[in-house]
Amino acid sequence: MAFQVTAIGSYPRPPVEGGEFRLRKTLQGLDRGEATTDDVLAAEDELTREILAEQAGAGVDLVTDGQVRWDDPLTRMAEGLDGFAIGGLVRFFDNNTYFRQPVVKGPVRRRAPILLEELAFAAANSTRPVKAVLCGPYTLASLSADEHHGDRAALLRDLAAALRDEARDLAAAGAPVIQFDEPALARIPGQPPGDLEAFAAVAPTLVDGVDATTVLATYFGDVSALGSALFDLPFDGFGLDFVAGPQNGELVPELPGDKVLQAGIADGRATRLEAVEELAGRVNDLAELVSLERIWIAPSCGLEFLPREAAQRKLRRLAEVKEAVT
Amino acid sequence: MTEGLWATQVGSLPKPPEILAARSDHAKGRITRAELRGLERTATEDWVRFQDEIGIDVIVDGEQYRGDMVAFFAEELEGFRQGGLVRSYGNRYYRKPVVTGELRRTHPITLEWWEFAQSLTERPVKGMLTGPYTICDWSFDEHYDTREDLVMALAEIVRQEALDLAAAGAKFIQIDEPAVSTRMDELELAIKALGVVTGGLDDVHTITHICYGDFHHAYPKMLELPVDQIDLETTNSNFDLLEEFRDHPFTKSIGLGVVDSHSHRIESADEVANGIRRSLQVIPAERTFVDPDCGLKTRTVDEAKRKLRVVVEGTRRVREEVGLA
Numbered sequence: 001m002a003f004q005v006t007a008i009g010s011y012p013r014p015p016v017e018g019g020e021f022r023l024r025k026t027l028q029g030l031d032r033g034e035a036t037t038d039d040v041l042a043a044e045d046e047l048t049r050e051i052l053a054e055q056a057g058a059g060v061d062l063v064t065d066g067q068v069r070w071d072d073p074l075t076r077m078a079e080g081l082d083g084f085a086i087g088g089l090v091r092f093f094d095n096n097t098y099f100r101q102p103v104v105k106g107p108v109r110r111r112a113p114i115l116l117e118e119l120a121f122a123a124a125n126s127t128r129p130v131k132a133v134l135c136g137p138y139t140l141a142s143l144s145a146d147e148h149h150g151d152r153a154a155l156l157r158d159l160a161a162a163l164r165d166e167a168r169d170l171a172a173a174g175a176p177v178i179q180f181d182e183p184a185l186a187r188i189p190g191q192p193p194g195d196l197e198a199f200a201a202v203a204p205t206l207v208d209g210v211d212a213t214t215v216l217a218t219y220f221g222d223v224s225a226l227g228s229a230l231f232d233l234p235f236d237g238f239g240l241d242f243v244a245g246p247q248n249g250e251l252v253p254e255l256p257g258d259k260v261l262q263a264g265i266a267d268g269r270a271t272r273l274e275a276v277e278e279l280a281g282r283v284n285d286l287a288e289l290v291s292l293e294r295i296w297i298a299p300s301c302g303l304e305f306l307p308r309e310a311a312q313r314k315l316r317r318l319a320e321v322k323e324a325v326t
Numbered sequence: 327m328t329e330g331l332w333a334t335q336v337g338s339l340p341k342p343p344e345i346l347a348a349r350s351d352h353a354k355g356r357i358t359r360a361e362l363r364g365l366e367r368t369a370t371e372d373w374v375r376f377q378d379e380i381g382i383d384v385i386v387d388g389e390q391y392r393g394d395m396v397a398f399f400a401e402e403l404e405g406f407r408q409g410g411l412v413r414s415y416g417n418r419y420y421r422k423p424v425v426t427g428e429l430r431r432t433h434p435i436t437l438e439w440w441e442f443a444q445s446l447t448e449r450p451v452k453g454m455l456t457g458p459y460t461i462c463d464w465s466f467d468e469h470y471d472t473r474e475d476l477v478m479a480l481a482e483i484v485r486q487e488a489l490d491l492a493a494a495g496a497k498f499i500q501i502d503e504p505a506v507s508t509r510m511d512e513l514e515l516a517i518k519a520l521g522v523v524t525g526g527l528d529d530v531h532t533i534t535h536i537c538y539g540d541f542h543h544a545y546p547k548m549l550e551l552p553v554d555q556i557d558l559e560t561t562n563s564n565f566d567l568l569e570e571f572r573d574h575p576f577t578k579s580i581g582l583g584v585v586d587s588h589s590h591r592i593e594s595a596d597e598v599a600n601g602i603r604r605s606l607q608v609i610p611a612e613r614t615f616v617d618p619d620c621g622l623k624t625r626t627v628d629e630a631k632r633k634l635r636v637v638v639e640g641t642r643r644v645r646e647e648v649g650l651a
Binding site for chain 2: 012013014016017021024027028071072088089091094096097098099100188270271272304305306307308309310
């Protein structure tokens with residue numbers, strides 16, 4: 001482990017101003033029958049390479065593939081699982097971003113690996129280690145409509161087993177870090193906090209036999225209401241959003257000495273750029289409670305909520321903060 | 327108008343291919359703004375006449391001249407700059423504006439379009455504005471200290487626009503606040519800001535449109551929004567919301583979304599009529615406006631026309647049943 005800069009997950013797909021948005025054009029072409037799925041794949045590959053290089057160039061140590069092949073944060077996973085259909089548009093938390101709601105119609109099973117191929121492509125085209133990012137079972141269950149189980153505990157068990165199989169395959173293929181995204185655990189303003197007990201019941205299943213560093217990522221709100229019991233969950237690291245959840249700071253002293261703190265310190269949803277001194281100050285405060293080599297600094301969430309230029313600036317800023325602190 | 331169950335439309339209507347092409351040509355400098363405007367006027371006229379002919383009671387201009395509902399206002403206000411592309415969903419993106427300075431309205435923004443549309447029909451045309459809370463929530467802010475400061479600055483601007491529409495004779499003014507149901511901790515702020523906008527509007531039926539929210543948390547607090555009508559996307563939520571109205575009566579007029587605005591499937595007039603019948607069990611006809619869930623701009627022209635026709639047809643059937651026809 002080392003003090004490092006990491007990305008959280010998504011990355012803007014549009015180009016910088018004036019650039020050609022090939023992926024969008026190709027997908028539009030596919031709709032009109034003027035492009036093939038191979039054309040789309042090629043455009044996705046090209047954009048993935050570009051984003052991997054861009055993160056490395058900005059100084060990110062642990063990168064992601066940017067999830068450019070994902071229609072939204074949920075359906076990529078849901079479509080890969082038996083038992084799901086895809087329903088109407090729903091707002092993704094408090095963002096002006098929407099997802100097609102997964103609808104559970106039958107027993108949830110993984111029929112084949114879902115992200116294996118795209119993450120292998122990313123790993124083969126990256127100069128930096130690539131973190132695998134999965135939507136977690138609790139968030140997937142919370143944001144889906146369940147027309148089959150009628151019992152959330154049963155749905156969670158199904159999901160955890162399916163996602164564990166995926167995580168095992170990714171780990172076996174060489175993913176050094178596997179992150180499970182669980183924004184639904186956070187207290188989003190005006191909504192109740194997540195149900196830690198329900199998630200804790202399936203967390204051991206989720207990481208069972210997964211041979212990689214596992215991170216539980218929360219964002220868009222604070223998880224302080226869950227208390228230090230959050231850190232009893234069997235993950236190697238925990239991601240906290242210090243921007244949308246300033247109270248998350250209260251939890252930091254409770255972090256066990258062998259766990260990683262993935263600290264979301266730069267606002268991943270605002271173009272306003274934080275000053276280096278401001279962010280470095282936050283890192284120094286955290287470093288009084290958690291040894292620096294166990295701190296990974298990151299944007300507060302995935303970066304697709306920002307235009308491309310703003311995302312680049314945020315990552316470069318985090319790299320500058322790393323320089324300033326070390 | 328009869329005295330209940332009016333057919334209307336939420337706001338946007340699809341742009342025909344020639345407008346899409348002209349917008350692209352204008353962006354590339356191939357045609358002038360005046361040329362684009364001429365085409366937009368023709369398309370607006372087509373949509374107004376279509377709604378008039380099929381029997382929509384309260385008409386919209388269809389927003390042929392708008393891109394995004396927030397960016398359109400931002401482009402006309404001092405203090406905003408155009409932002410970069412951000413994903414909305416799937417392969418759809420919008421330009422998210424950036425507040426870079428003190429906001430100021432230097433001229434009316436929607437007035438001329440409203441006057442033009444109203445000149446084409448005897449039926450009332452809605453004034454269509456985007457609410458202060460939503461403009462704030464869907465923009466980046468690099469200037470104001472707090473969200474409240476920005477929302478209240480925007481409230482004053484939208485109020486000026488609403489007053490201009492009312493002075494010109496608009497009897498229906500809709501202030502869209504789709505972002506309102508997102509963050510319950512800021513609902514109070516949204517209510518306060520909307521109060522600034524509707525405060526000076528006498529003799530105007532005021533409406534707000536809300537969508538994609540967690541209604542179960544927002545209701546019944548939502549009824550404090552200072553408007554006469556709340557327009558809801560009831561179809562996309564399987565009319566679940568209506569059940570809530572049994573426990574806490576819906577005290578305003580409702581804009582009842584009866585067709586899904588984001589699916590290609592054309593609902594039947596039967597489905598529409600059934601939705602209206604369900605709603606009539608909890609909200610009386612004299613407080614019911616029937617419309618699609620949301621703006622129809624993401625549909626094709628043909629899909630939108632067919633959806634509007636079933637809205638009118640379903641409404642007509644139930645009107646007959648309850649003796650309003």
